[in-house]
Amino acid sequence: MNISLLGKNALVGGSSGGIGKAIAIQLAESGASVTLMSRSADKLEKIVADLPIDKGQNHAFLVVDFSNYEEYKRTITNFFATNSIDILINNTQGPAAGNALEKNVADYQQAFNLLFKTVVLTTTLALEQMQKNKWGRIINVASVSVKEPLSYLALSNSIRAAVVTWAKSLATDVGKDNITVNSILTGYFDTERITQLNAKKAEQLGIPQKEVRSEMESKVPAKRIGNPNEYGYLAAFLASEKAAYITGIQIPIDGGLLKSL
Template sequence: MEISLRGKKALVGGSSQGIGKAIGQQLAASGASVTLMARSGNKMKDIISELPTDQGQKHQFLEVDFTNFNSYQEIIGGYFRDNSVDILVNNTQGPASGGAMDKHVEDYQTAFDLLFKTVVFTTELALKGMIAQKYGRIINIASVSVKEPLSYLTLSNSIRAAVTTWAKTLAADVGHYGITVNSTLTGYFDTERLKGLNGAKAKSFGIPIEEVNQQMLANVPVCRFGDPKEYGYLVAFLASEQASFITGTNIPIDGGMLKSL
């Protein structure tokens, strides 16, 4: 099976590094014109310079700060005044780590604005064009913690769970327009985010980061961290015509880590 996204336009959040970057690269390799979206303009400029254009793709980027909703609203609103997309990948940086006893109501509001408010606002804008053309792919990058909460990620656990239940509801509302809505549940991937979280945990417990890594891998049946490229393969499939009968799902990509069905 060949995945072709030729002629499609994609908007990918959090795409200056890690999983978002790998998704943008794979969508472009499959033929899509990609708009990257993140805080680091220099990083995105370098990524775009290496993206393929052999299928007529035209790539660009938006320099946005997901933590500043007012600024984000203005920038993304301006983008959609002049553009439409076929594929929307909702992805942002994660909120601060910490347990439930470490967080206060203001922290949950900040995480809500970052993980939920930006996603809903962007999706509302993207849906206008998708409904008009009767085609669209909305893919939300979530976490395995919505099924099995991780004690040190209480903000992510809480707000990403809201995103996935919202997505399930939206999928039922827009399916008749030829639009699919799916969420991917991220396990342990070899990214800057994971290195940062594990470094903080190692410091907190006074142990080497290698020990933290090994403790994590003990829970992963395939005995390794994921390669971000593998994430790109899954999203490219969900963005394709071949995935038109898949919607309203939460798809783990975790090397078998989740114990629940």
């Protein structure tokens, strides 16, 4: 099956590394022109320079700080004043780890701004042209923790669940416009985020970090941590015409980690 995104413009959040970078690469390899977003201009510049342009793609990057909502609002609003996109990948860095007893109202508000308000704002801005074009793809990078909460990720559990239920509602509203809205429930992937979380857990438990990783791998039926490239393949499929009848769903990509249906 050939996945072609020729002529499509994509905006990919959190794409200076990890899952976001892998998605951006796969979208570009499928023919899309990709605009990357993150805080690191140096990393983004290098990635853009390496993206394929053999299908006439025109790549770019946008320096944003998802953790500063007002600043992000100004930047992304200015972007959409002169640009339109066909494919939106809503992805940001995760909030700080910690259980529910360690977090206060201010922490939840900050996580809400980071994970929810930025997603709704960006999507709202992107939808205007998508609805005019009668074509669009909105893909939210979420987590398996929205179905089976992880005790050490109280902020992420809570706010990502809100994103997923919002996405389900939005899918109903824009389905008539040939716009799909789907969420990917992320399991364990070999990224900087996993390394940071494992380091904190190892410190708390007083055990080597490699032991934490081994325990993580043992919980996955596939007995390994996912490669970000595998994530990119799923995102490219959902962004394509091949997935036109798939909308309003939450797709786990977790090596079988989730035990619930």
